[in-house]
Amino acid sequence: MLRNLCITAALCLATTAIAAPEGRVHVIDGDTMDIGGTRVRLHAIDAPELDQMCDDDTGATWACGDWVKRETRALFEGKSAICKSRDTDRYGRTVATCRIDGIDMGATLVTSGLAFAYRRYGMEYDLAEKGAAIAARGLHATNVMSPSAFRAARQVPGHSVQVRGETGAKTVRVPDKTASAKRGWLPNALNSACTIKGNISSKGVRIYHVPGQDYYDATRISATKGEKWFCSEAEARAAGWRKARK
Structure with a gap:
């Protein structure tokens, strides 16, 4: 047993x-x-x-x-x-x-x-x-x-954590790019003047929405999917996006 x-x-x-x-x-x-x-x-x-x-x-x-x-x-x-x-x-x-x-x-x-x-x-x-x-x-x-x-x-008592000061997470030197190109990956918090939403539909169609359009507020931008914010309609069209129909 x-x-x-x-x-x-x-x-x-x-x-x-x-x-x-x-x-x-x-x-x-x-x-x-x-x-x-x-x-x-x-x-x-x-x-x-x-x-x-x-x-x-x-x-x-x-x-x-x-x-x-x-x-x-x-x-x-x-x-x-x-x-x-x-x-x-x-x-x-x-x-x-x-x-x-x-x-x-x-x-x-x-x-x-x-x-x-x-x-x-x-x-x-x-x-x-x-x-x-x-x-x-x-x-x-x-x-x-x-x-x-x-x-x-x-974890250090009384220590104020700084945003800058240690960037060891970066393992290689990133080539210089224009500020707009680099910020294109980032949330709109970094370019508050760029309010046009470049969305990619489930069928792969690139559509941009401007403030006031029907689906503007509901549209979410995911940088990891290739979606981005634009500062002007001309910029969006030049990048290959078309304007939403409503």
């Missing part, structure tokens, strides 16, 4: 060890999700904290942590993911590599400039980050403190 109990216990432990989260995705922030009811920290990536701020070359400050959360939700919320567990972190979260329709979620976030490769824990996304930096995608088009440095600075 004791031998059978031991065998049963061993089998249960083995099953627990290889069990991996699977199910619908609910995004908590740029690198943390609830997947099938399990809290998951994506392996080898690091995204800005929810309260983290960034700025652009003009010094305009914006809530990049919240922006990353919203962009990540636009990509993954409600979809079905399958994960491979790797570890459990000090907060009790399952550290895992997860895929949606066979596509690595971590790779998607790093390639889009929504998260950085966390080389301390793995080199899987090193080249993806370098490509995003060269193209100035997402966070690479702005001034951002690496999330790990931000967390460390925030």
Whole structure:
């Protein structure tokens, strides 16, 4: 009897060890999700904290942590993911590599400039980050403190966290680009005068909406999908967008 109990216990432990989260995705922030009811920290990536701020070359400050959360939700919320567990972190979260329709979620976030490769824990996304930096995608088009440095600075009593001052998350030198080209990836918070929304429909049609049109307020811009803000209708048309019919 004791031998059978031991065998049963061993089998249960083995099953627990290889069990991996699977199910619908609910995004908590740029690198943390609830997947099938399990809290998951994506392996080898690091995204800005929810309260983290960034700025652009003009010094305009914006809530990049919240922006990353919203962009990540636009990509993954409600979809079905399958994960491979790797570890459990000090907060009790399952550290895992997860895929949606066979596509690595971590790779998607790093390639889009929504998260950085966390080389301390793995080199899987090193080249993806370098490509995003060269193209100035997402966070690479702005001034951002690496999330790990931000967390460390925030823990120092009486220390005021600065937006600038540590940009170790950038792994390569980004070629100079015009300010408008770099800001084209970023939220409208950085170009408040540019109010025209360049949306891409489900059929791939590029349509822009101007303030006052029927669907202007309901239209959301996702930089990771190639959508962007424009400062004039002429600029939108030159980029290949047509005006919404109403």
